[in-house]
Amino acid sequence: MNRLASSFAAAALALAAGALAMLAFHADPIAAYGALLQGALGSVQGTAETFVQTTPLLLTGLGVAVAFRAGLFNIGAEGQLVVGALCSAVFGAWVHLPTLAEIPLCFAVGAAAGGLWAAIAGWLRARFGASEIITTIMLNYIAFLGANYLVSGPLRGSNAAPETAPISPSAVLHPLVSGTRLTAAFPLALIAAAALAWWLRRTVAGYELRAVGQSERAARYAGVNVGPAIVRAMALSGALAGLAGSTEVLGLLHRFNAQLSPGYGFTSIAVALLANSSPLGVIVSAFFFGLLQNGALFMQAYAGVPKDLVSVVEGLVILFSAAGMLRSARGRARVAVGPEGGVGTAPT
Amino acid sequence: MRAADGPVVLAACGVSKRFGALVANEAVDFDVRAGEVHALIGENGAGKSTLMSLLYGLMHPDSGTIAVDGRAVRFSSCVDAMKAGIGMVFQHFLLVERFSVAQNVMLGREPGRRGMLDRRSSEKEVARLATGYGFALNPATPVEDLGVGARQQVELLKVLERNARVLILDEPTAALSPQEASALFDIVHRLRSEGRAVILIAHKLKEVLSVADRITVLRRGKVVGSVEPEQADEAQLGLMMVGRSIDLDKRVPRIGAPADVALRITSLDVPASSGAGLHGFSLQARAGEIVGIAGVEGNGQIELAEALYGLREPTAGAIALEGRDITSMSCANRRRLGVRYVPPDRQREGLVLDFSTEENALLGDQRRLRRGSVIPAKTMRRRADAIAREYALAGYSPSVKARDYSGGNQQRLIVGRELSEGAALLLVCAPTRGLDVGAAAVIRERLRAARDAGACILLVSYDLDELRALADRIIVLCGGVATGELTPENADDATLGMLMGGIAA
Ligand SMILES: Nc1ncnc2c1ncn2[C@@H]1O[C@H](COP(=O)(O)OP(=O)(O)O)[C@@H](O)[C@H]1O
Numbered sequence: 082m083n084r085l086a087s088s089f090a091a092a093a094l095a096l097a098a099g100a101l102a103m104l105a106f107h108a109d110p111i112a113a114y115g116a117l118l119q120g121a122l123g124s125v126q127g128t129a130e131t132f133v134q135t136t137p138l139l140l141t142g143l144g145v146a147v148a149f150r151a152g153l154f155n156i157g158a159e160g161q162l163v164v165g166a167l168c169s170a171v172f173g174a175w176v177h178l179p180t181l182a183e184i185p186l187c188f189a190v191g192a193a194a195g196g197l198w199a200a201i202a203g204w205l206r207a208r209f210g211a212s213e214i215i216t217t218i219m220l221n222y223i224a225f226l227g228a229n230y231l232v233s234g235p236l237r238g239s240n241a242a243p244e245t246a247p248i249s250p251s252a253v254l255h256p257l258v259s260g261t262r263l264t265a266a267f268p269l270a271l272i273a274a275a276a277l278a279w280w281l282r283r284t285v286a287g288y289e290l291r292a293v294g295q296s297e298r299a300a301r302y303a304g305v306n307v308g309p310a311i312v313r314a315m316a317l318s319g320a321l322a323g324l325a326g327s328t329e330v331l332g333l334l335h336r337f338n339a340q341l342s343p344g345y346g347f348t349s350i351a352v353a354l355l356a357n358s359s360p361l362g363v364i365v366s367a368f369f370f371g372l373l374q375n376g377a378l379f380m381q382a383y384a385g386v387p388k389d390l391v392s393v394v395e396g397l398v399i400l401f402s403a404a405g406m407l408r409s410a411r412g413r414a415r416v417a418v419g420p421e422g423g424v425g426t427a428p429t
Numbered sequence: 430m431r432a433a434d435g436p437v438v439l440a441a442c443g444v445s446k447r448f449g450a451l452v453a454n455e456a457v458d459f460d461v462r463a464g465e466v467h468a469l470i471g472e473n474g475a476g477k478s479t480l481m482s483l484l485y486g487l488m489h490p491d492s493g494t495i496a497v498d499g500r501a502v503r504f505s506s507c508v509d510a511m512k513a514g515i516g517m518v519f520q521h522f523l524l525v526e527r528f529s530v531a532q533n534v535m536l537g538r539e540p541g542r543r544g545m546l547d548r549r550s551s552e553k554e555v556a557r558l559a560t561g562y563g564f565a566l567n568p569a570t571p572v573e574d575l576g577v578g579a580r581q582q583v584e585l586l587k588v589l590e591r592n593a594r595v596l597i598l599d600e601p602t603a604a605l606s607p608q609e610a611s612a613l614f615d616i617v618h619r620l621r622s623e624g625r626a627v628i629l630i631a632h633k634l635k636e637v638l639s640v641a642d643r644i645t646v647l648r649r650g651k652v653v654g655s656v657e658p659e660q661a662d663e664a665q666l667g668l669m670m671v672g673r674s675i676d677l678d679k680r681v682p683r684i685g686a687p688a689d690v691a692l693r694i695t696s697l698d699v700p701a702s703s704g705a706g707l708h709g710f711s712l713q714a715r716a717g718e719i720v721g722i723a724g725v726e727g728n729g730q731i732e733l734a735e736a737l738y739g740l741r742e743p744t745a746g747a748i749a750l751e752g753r754d755i756t757s758m759s760c761a762n763r764r765r766l767g768v769r770y771v772p773p774d775r776q777r778e779g780l781v782l783d784f785s786t787e788e789n790a791l792l793g794d795q796r797r798l799r800r801g802s803v804i805p806a807k808t809m810r811r812r813a814d815a816i817a818r819e820y821a822l823a824g825y826s827p828s829v830k831a832r833d834y835s836g837g838n839q840q841r842l843i844v845g846r847e848l849s850e851g852a853a854l855l856l857v858c859a860p861t862r863g864l865d866v867g868a869a870a871v872i873r874e875r876l877r878a879a880r881d882a883g884a885c886i887l888l889v890s891y892d893l894d895e896l897r898a899l900a901d902r903i904i905v906l907c908g909g910v911a912t913g914e915l916t917p918e919n920a921d922d923a924t925l926g927m928l929m930g931g932i933a934a
């Protein structure tokens with residue numbers, strides 16, 4: 082089974098299992114999924130909002146995917162998103178420049194902040210061999226709690242609420258379609274996906290990153306400086322998550338507060354897994370998850386199925402995607418058992 | 430003692446197996462008797478492993494039958510084959526790294542009571558078995574801490590623990606040093622004297638001739654013939670295998686005199702990773718010369734090669750290439766100066782298995798050949814095409830993954846890449862280990878051509894015949910110290926053996 086088919090199978094199985102769950106609670110899955118689709122794509126506003134939900138999932142999904150390609154499991158996208166959002170909100174409130182300068186600068190600050198945050202985990206991995214799974218989780222807590230402290234204390238705006246001061250008007254990304262929240266962030270995220278796909282395939286840095294991900298040892302023998310390559314990969318991963326944070330600040334909230342992300346950074350792990358870490362695949366899978374999240378409320382309102390069912394489906398996608406990967410890994414081990422062809426895959 | 434006349438215990442009668450258009454086995458007759466070692470030889474891709482999979486019940490023949498004790502059987506899986514007393518050790522180890530020796534041996538049949546594992550009794554059982562065969566294995570050691578030779582013993586124990594009557598060993602010596610291989614052959618003899626039947630697949634004809642009672646040659650899926658070792662020699666077997674005569678170990682003297690000193694190593698100390706490390710090693714090697722490094726595996730050879738390649742930092746001493754000090758230069762920069770490396774572990778060090786052929790053809794030169802920050806797509810493709818053409822890479826397409834080539838073709842790809850532009854210093858480790866004669870001949874011919882083109886070559890090999898066939902002089906390492914230097918003419922097994930054991934000749 083090829084990888085594309087396996088991704089579609091994972092999504093379909095997850096939706097089917099979700100339907101079974103609904104049946105078990107005497108709900109009508111067809112009506113529920115129908116309402117979900119109606120809500121997500123049934124109107125201009127709904128469709129635009131699906132793209133709005135897709136944008137941060139797409140950017141963080143790219144971040145997680147690029148780390149995967151380097152053989153790294155970045156669970157810290159949510160923390161990197163928060164750090165990126167906070168820094169670009171503070172920066173956007175602080176400077177007053179012409180729009181054409183301020184918006185790119187705000188994005189750059191968000192990306193740099195997220196990238197640096199993730200690079201800490203990359204450095205710990207490269208220098209001490211510390212598992213990036215553990216360190217990114219710990220950095221998440223530091224980011225959440227640190228941001229909470231900052232916005233309720235030192236960085237709180239004039240407002241009584243725990244949030245930063247609003248960004249300057251020249252930093253605001255305005256809607257592309259009036260009456261919706263859809264901004265230029267969405268097309269920018271699409272461009273980022275295409276650029277990342279090209280970068281991974283065609284540049285020397287992308288080639289080395291993939292070599293490190295496939296076989297750290299062979300990469301070392303090919304003269305790649307593995308430590309710095311790992312730090313760079315994590316930094317790029319975090320920069321994409323930080324960029325996602327910036328888009329939320331500049332396009333939607335115009336300030337930072339702790340409710341900025343409903344967990345985009347965590348969902349992005351499912352996004353990247355389902356896409357098999359292919360940047361172009363991430364576009365499709367981010368859209369799939371954006372659609373689920375956006376349609377969920379409509380489904381709850383019109384079909385009476387709690388919107389949390391969508392979280393269940395997301396979890397199942399991770400489960401089935403991982404199962405698909407195990408299957409192909411097992412298949413490979415079996416080839417090694419069988420004659421020739423497969424060579425030297427010790428079962429892990 | 431030879432020419433066993435025990436009963437035939439396992440036989441393939443006229444079996445054929447196709448993979449799509451490819452005929453992997455065609456009307457093959459093959460059998461093995463109790464108390465006999467039957468060797469099966471043939472080039473990579475000749476269909477040896479396929480035949481073994483048919484005998485072991487991993488696949489079914491398209492036509493023909495498999496018979497156990499003279500009765501036709503149809504195994505539905507290898508579980509049936511095991512029940513019939515057949516055991517197989519695969520070409521690549523199938524061990525759980527984190528598990529102990531005992532856990533690996535008993536996997537699936539762990540003794541226990543009421544769902545609780547009885548570790549003590551399984552370790553005792555494995556220890557008994559291991560001591561019986563003279564294996565120095567501690568049943569409690571995790572497999573990840575074992576070397577290849579010991580892993581091979583664990584694989585054998587897995588089969589012996591089930592008390593198999595027929596043992597199929599698919600290229601068991603491919604990854605072993607000559608010492609480990611000869612220890613393995615002692616075990617094979619022991620198994621034969623216990624009345625077991627052994628099918629042995631191997632590439633080194635000398636080994637095969639000394640250990641087997643009967644030798645069958647397979648070429649392109651067909652049996653070319655069976656011979657008894659008394660009536661055969663290496664040349665004849667080589668001819669049967671590839672259809673033309675190859676004298677693998679013939680010396681071909683270099684053309685012209687060697688040039689100036691290219692590599693100058695002065696009292697180099699390199700810390701060990703697992704072996705001996707290197708101590709006070711000095712050497713001057715000329716361009717257009719192959720310097721062989723002999724020694725038992727783990728006596729400083731890898732430390733030497735990796736220090737020269739820039740992957741290991743020496744603690745003392747200096748390395749100069751063409752008059753330039755490179756002692757603390759990075760690996761990438763040394764590659765720019767023309768330092769090339771054919772590492773000993775082709776799958777884990779020489780290739781990124783999941784990269785395509787063309788991506789692998791660029792590996793190591795991605796920075797030197799880049800165009801701006803972009804991969805040189807055309808160069809990459811041209812290089813892959815050229816390697817495929819010059820080295821007759823079977824099944825080549827630029828997008829085929831390295832994983833999907835046989836070992837011989839993987840090695841051709843690596844050697845082709847490392848030699849694709851004239852090398853100044855070529856470091857080569859065990860370049861033909863586990864390769865069939867055809868592939869080995871291609872690689873040796875290319876190394877000689879590189880030498881004649883003016884490369885300075887350092888050849889680390891555990892195969893004494895290879896050293897004698899290729900090297901212009903041979904330096905022996907023992908315990909990380911050079912214990913002697915010989916010309917290939919003077920390097921007989923006895924002298925080499927003494928130097929390798931640290932006894933002055
Ligand atoms: N599962 C398979 N699918 C397709 N082709 C195969 C398969 N197994 C082996 N082959 C092909 O069959 C031929 C014989 O392979 P094999 O028996 O492994 O050779 P050997 O063990 O002698 O090197 C090779 O050309 C190989 O590529």
Ligand SMILES: [Mg+2]
Pocket residue numbers: 420421474477478479520
């Ligand atoms: Mg084989």
